[in-house]
Each structure stands twice: as structure tokens, then as C-alpha cells.
Amino acid sequence: MLEPPAVELVDLRKSFADLVVLDGLSMRMPSGGVHALLGPNGAGKTTTVRILATLTRPDSGSVRVAGHDVVRDRRRVRRTISLAGQHAALDDEQTGAENLIMLARLAGLSGRAARDRAAALLERFDLTDTAGRRVVTYSGGMRRRLDLAASLVGTPSVIFLDEPTTGLDPRSRQGLWELIGELAGAGVTVLLTTQYLEEADRLADRIAVLHGGRLAAEGTAAELKRRFGAQRLELTWRDAASFAEAARRLNERVTHREPARRELSVATDGSAPQVRSLLDEVDPDRRGVVRFNVREATLDDVFLALTDRPGPGVREVANV
């Protein structure tokens, strides 16, 4: 039997009072792997995750998680998923072990099985040494690890992570990325929202860019870069004078500028003939440009290209 997609949204709409948050969002995420929901603040990422996790009801549209409808079959959805929200939802005054045992019992494990499961998760998330300490004493990174462990007590097949690494230092973030990667490796489908493009680029097999409550683009990081972020020719100039002169002459065509390093970029398709003619054009005397580079687009370029304009669906219903 063909496995149903982990997530399937068709024409999802949701407004809060007069504010349209999701304006006909449709997307499909296959089972398995890490999927990232990317978008500027207010794009509807958190609302989407909350609807998928059965915490918010959609106004209209069809929403399925692992084949189950989030409104009609919410019970079954809840047995399939888990959610780690923006704040680590743990009891500060319980120890790490107590938190996990409690949640494992709620997930239906017997007392003994719950203790075993908690111990295994603490071990896996490198928290065994601090298992007996109250969570209030944990560092930010330890809390997030415990939160992630907590979302695994019920052995879910789809996990939603809402900005899992916000506020973490680089080392803790790195550690969490590895854990998320391992989860996906073990066959769990991970859907995460993030504001960090590097995170999406590093972790996600597929990326959905949300803008104004709709899907702006979807694909692998490489596909998105190819489709939306043209390559650029980066030129380094001999001195400040030639840099200033070129900047003035090329004016509108400059896509990136780094005055400190005397670098200017112009769009290119990366082919040799075009790069050669561009070089001749921008530096006819062949004295200004000392070095050039053809740069691949970054996810930042894609993100800016897709979200730099008002979104298709961003509007507030006039209240008249």
C-alpha cells in the first residue's frame, strides 16, 4: 500500500478576527525526511503547525496528517504526531526524568515501560547525568534537548518542531541539528519552522516558503536556488576610486555591494561567454577588476527574492 503523505493541505484558510493568516495554502509533504517551513514573521508558519497539531481549527480547506483529517480524526492524528512548541513545555519543578516518565505514562505506557522509555531517551539525548535535577536548573540547550526527548515518548511518526533552535548558542544549535537529523534517519517525518535559512539549508530535505498565508515556492534547497536565486558575478576592484567609478556606472545593475572589500556583484547565468563579455563590458580598459568569482545563490537570495514584495494574500479585511 502506498504510504499517505505526512502532510497534505488543500486550500487551507484561517483568519483571526479581521486578520487573514492563511489565505488558501496548499501543499503536500511526502512521508519521511526533514521538511522546513520557511517564511518571514507573520507568514503563517506557526498557525499552520498549530492546525496540523490539532490545536487550532481551520476555517476551511482540507488538512490531513498521515492520511487522517485533523478535524474529523483528531484523536487519530494526536496518536500519530507530537509537537515541540516555541517554548519548551516542561515542568520546571519536576526533574528531567520525572517530566519524561509523566509524559510517557500519559502516552499510554505502563509505569515500568515509562521508566525504561524515559531512561532510554535521557541516554540518547545526553541528559542522563542531569536526569535527577529539576528542569529549572537546566541551561537553554538542555531544556530544548529534554523538550525534544519529551516529544518522542509516544513514538510519533510525524513530529512538528516550531522554531526548535531559537535562542540557542551555536554549539547547542549544532547538537540539536544532529539530533533532528538522527530522528529523520530513524524514519520519523520532521516538519520544522525556522527563521534561520542556514538551518533549513543544512537540515531540510525539502523546503516550503510561505508568504502572506500562501505557498510561495517548494522544493529542495538546490532546486529553489536554481529557480529563484540567479547566480552573480562578484568583482573585486583595484582601489577605492575604480570601485566608486564602477559603482556609479553600473548603478542599477549592482545586486550586491561590499565597499570595505571593494566588491560589486552583477547578475550572470554563469556561462563562460557571458562572463567574458560582462568582464569586457564593466571593465573595458582591463585595469579595474583584479579578481572575479561566480557565486552560487544562497538560500538568503531565494528568500529575499520570494518575500521581498507584498505577499499575494497579505491583506486585512476592511472593518467597515
Next chain:
Amino acid sequence: MSELAMRPTHAAVMIGRCVRLSRRNIDAILTSLLLPVILMLLFVYLFGGAIQTGSAYVTYVVPGVLLLCAGFGAASTAVSVTTDLTNGMIERLRTMDVGATPILGGHVVASMVRNIVSTVLVLGVAVAIGFRPAVEPLRWLAAAGVLLLFLLAMSWLSAAFGLLARTPEAANGYTFMVMFLPYPSSAFVPVETMPGWLRGFAQHQPITPVIESLRGLLLNTPVGSAPARAAAWCLGLLAVAVLLSAVLFRRRIA
């Protein structure tokens, strides 16, 4: 495991959680255990000499202090519920399909446990400073029944306040009402000493029949219709509180 079979487990786990958290919440322990005792000492030794009640003041004031305890205990219930809402715990529990009843019930049962402990403590101190109740087991049982019913109503009401509040601080503020209600009643001074307009309120508010029942039952004096009125008030408030929490829960969490 089937849904129905999970419910007792969910309830047991949630109660265990809330009792454990209560035990570790030093602030709440101090407020709900020590403050009533301190207030009782304050009333008995500071104001008691000036208040004429026709009997030893300590005998008069104990039922009132017991209800004051319930107010303090209730306050921390509301704060705990709001904290669960604001820190995402209730959302996590909802995505695990834990129902509203075990979630709120855990807080209510923990509140009852806290209140029973503080009641016993207050009674112990009261006896030590001269409170002499009548030894009448059946009447004691009836008094315990009235008190438990009152505690249950106050605890659910606080849980509802907790669902209403947006921040734990606000939740604390809502419970001010519950804590204040014993004062304009017959808890600390006879209502006959109050001005007319206040006396009307004091005689007809829920605390007064509860106080009168406790006082009568503990001291073996006639209680009249007070227990019936107390039970009616408590059951009414309980029904309102349970209904209100059900509605608020659905509104705060889809």
C-alpha cells in the same frame, strides 16, 4: 490502548503531577499553610480582644479562618492553571489527547489536598490556643462534608479563573475576590455590627451559611437551615465553575 481505558491513567498521572508540583512550590506552601495560621493568631490576639461575640473569640473565628485558607489555596490553583496555559504545557497535553477533565481535575484535586492539609494545621493550632469544639462525631462529619464541598467549589472556580486570565499575575488578581469574600460575612465579626447596607450583603452571600454551618456543627449549637443553604450555594457555584471551565477551555484551546 482505547480512549476510555486511558482516562483513569490520565487522571491519576495528572493528580500525581499537581500534588508533586504543589509540594515543591515553596511560595504556595507558605501562602496556603502558614498565612492562615498567622492570620488566625493575628485575629485572635490582636483584634480578638476588641470584638464581642458572646464567646471566646478563638471559638468564633476558627470557621472563618478555615474558609480564608480555602481562598489562599484557591489562589495558587488559578496561578498554576494559567502557568500551564502560558508555558505550553496544556498544548502539549492536548496534542497527547489528554482531556480537559484530567488536566483541570489534577489541579483541583491538588488544591483539595493542599486545603485539607492546611485545614488540619489550622485546627491543630486553634486547639493549641484554646479552641474547644464539641466532641460529636456525626456533626464533625457533617462539618467536614460542608467544608469539602466548599473547597471543591472554590477550587473549580479558581481553575476557571485560571483559564480566564492571560498571565499568572492576572490569575492571582482574579482570586482576590475569593480571598476577600470571607471578610464581609459573619466570619470575623457578627453581621449585626455592620451598617445596614453591608449587613444585607453579608447575610446573603455564600460564605455566611458555610460559616454558620461550620460554627454550629463544630460547637454543637443549632444550625437551622444553614447547612442546606450552604450546600445549595456550593453546588450552584460548583456547577457554574465546571460549566464555565468547560466553555473557557474550549475557547482557549481548540
